[in-house]
Amino acid sequence: MTVMSPTRLRDPYFIYRYRHRLHVLRTSLALAITFIVILTLQIPHGSWALVSTMMVMGNLPHIGGVIDKGGQRLLGTVLGAIWGILLVLIPAPAPWVVPAWTLIGIAIATHTTFATRYGYSALMFGVTLLMVVGDGHQDLGIALWRAFDVLIGTSIGILATLFILPQKATDLFRFLLADNLDKLARLYHAHTNATQHDDVDTRQLLKSTTDQLVKQRGLVDAIHSERRLHRDDLERILSLERRMLSTIELLLETHWATRAGHDIIAELDGLRDEQHRLARALGSLAFQVRTGQTIDITVVAFDLQRHAQAALEARGENGRVLFSPSGYLWLNRELARLTQALIDTLQTLDRLPSARLRRRASRHTLIRDRLAMPLDTSRDTPEHADDDLR
Numbered sequence: 001m002t003v004m005s006p007t008r009l010r011d012p013y014f015i016y017r018y019r020h021r022l023h024v025l026r027t028s029l030a031l032a033i034t035f036i037v038i039l040t041l042q043i044p045h046g047s048w049a050l051v052s053t054m055m056v057m058g059n060l061p062h063i064g065g066v067i068d069k070g071g072q073r074l075l076g077t078v079l080g081a082i083w084g085i086l087l088v089l090i091p092a093p094a095p096w097v098v099p100a101w102t103l104i105g106i107a108i109a110t111h112t113t114f115a116t117r118y119g120y121s122a123l124m125f126g127v128t129l130l131m132v133v134g135d136g137h138q139d140l141g142i143a144l145w146r147a148f149d150v151l152i153g154t155s156i157g158i159l160a161t162l163f164i165l166p167q168k169a170t171d172l173f174r175f176l177l178a179d180n181l182d183k184l185a186r187l188y189h190a191h192t193n194a195t196q197h198d199d200v201d202t203r204q205l206l207k208s209t210t211d212q213l214v215k216q217r218g219l220v221d222a223i224h225s226e227r228r229l230h231r232d233d234l235e236r237i238l239s240l241e242r243r244m245l246s247t248i249e250l251l252l253e254t255h256w257a258t259r260a261g262h263d264i265i266a267e268l269d270g271l272r273d274e275q276h277r278l279a280r281a282l283g284s285l286a287f288q289v290r291t292g293q294t295i296d297i298t299v300v301a302f303d304l305q306r307h308a309q310a311a312l313e314a315r316g317e318n319g320r321v322l323f324s325p326s327g328y329l330w331l332n333r334e335l336a337r338l339t340q341a342l343i344d345t346l347q348t349l350d351r352l353p354s355a356r357l358r359r360r361a362s363r364h365t366l367i368r369d370r371l372a373m374p375l376d377t378s379r380d381t382p383e384h385a386d387d388d389l390r
Contacts, residue, residue: 012171012357013290019172022165023061030057030160034153043152044145052153057161064169064222066161069120071225073154076109076124081147083125084132088140102133117221124150169222170229174289174352176212176219180241181286183209185279187248188335192275202252209245213238228351240342247335251328271332274302278336285343292354295347299340302333 015022034053038046056070083105087098106129109122128150132143183205190202220234281299288295346352 012168012354013175015165015167016171016175019061019167022167023057026061026160026164027054027057029164030157033160034156037152037156038149043149045142045149048146048149049153049156052150053157053160054153056154056157060161060222062167062169062172062219062222063161064219064225066158068221068225070154070158070161072118072121073124074151075118076121076126077128077147077150077154079121080105080125080128081132081144084129084143085140087133098133102129105129168226168228169219170226170351171354173216173219173223173229173234174292174354176216177237177241178286178290180209180212180216180245181282181289184244184248185282185286187252188275188282189279191248191252192272192279206245206249213241213245216241229349233345233349236345237342240338240345244335244338244342247331247338251331251335271329274300275332278302278332278339281339285339285346289346289352290357292352292357294353295343297343299336299343301340302329302336 030053031050034049035046037043038049043049052073056066056073058069060066060069084102087093087101090097106126109125109129113119113122128147131146132140134143187202187205187209217238220231220238223229223234224231277300281297285295285297287293288297
């Protein structure tokens, strides 16, 4: 049986690769710790603490998500308990006072669900308020113990996520971005290298890339909670990534609009070399993002002027003007421009490079570009053998 070293367990990629199993372990340990605490301290109504631990961690395996949800749960619980205690402590209130102010408090909380992103805090505010106030005959001691249990369980869930093989939403975003760039490189490379795509399931790759793009968008709030990347930067990255994906989709269709158009495109001198350089840049960018290196890639803009005359004079067998070659060339230039814009954005992110990933790059299973065919054979020579490990 292989024993994992402490260094391996701190590897962000190792945690990412086994994130589901590690989350099961992390959640189980958090529940065990909560159970031990409530038994040792003999805390009344301890099941509320267990429920809170489970609710906070739930299906959120990364720090940012748990901090966001746990913080909202704590905020809502504290505010709801304070509001409820103030109502319960009103001396000799009229019969309508406590119910009316309870409803007012819940109405305000419900409104914040639509007005802000603190919908979960509003829910916990209402739940805690009803726990404290009850039906008017609630034992204040029981309500306070339950609120205290919520705080205990939530705190344990947050601490377990922070210290038991922690996974950062920022790292998850990084690896999803790198994987998508790998997929885009494979799609573009296969598209420019063969007349058919039998070796690459383009439809499945496009669907997988789209699904992962949706997952990345769902991480924005969690990454913001980790205070590593700004929301505006994330939105720009996602926008560029989405537009790159759309451009490659259009390229896959435009290229084969007509056979005559394809023949004209295939005869354009130097176009394939430019396309292969762009595919290599996409693959290299994916590797640098994945291994936490400083982004130092430059994309050479497509020289469309050299092909302009041939594209403008393109005609089919029936003599009709073909517009697909011009559109195809423009899409290639647009993909190169979007790739450079993404590189420029990533270069401005001081928190993107990771020394931990660079130190352990040689241990990663994703250590080289996964393209359908080798793109740059010069990197397979002995003098370049260690370039990818820097």
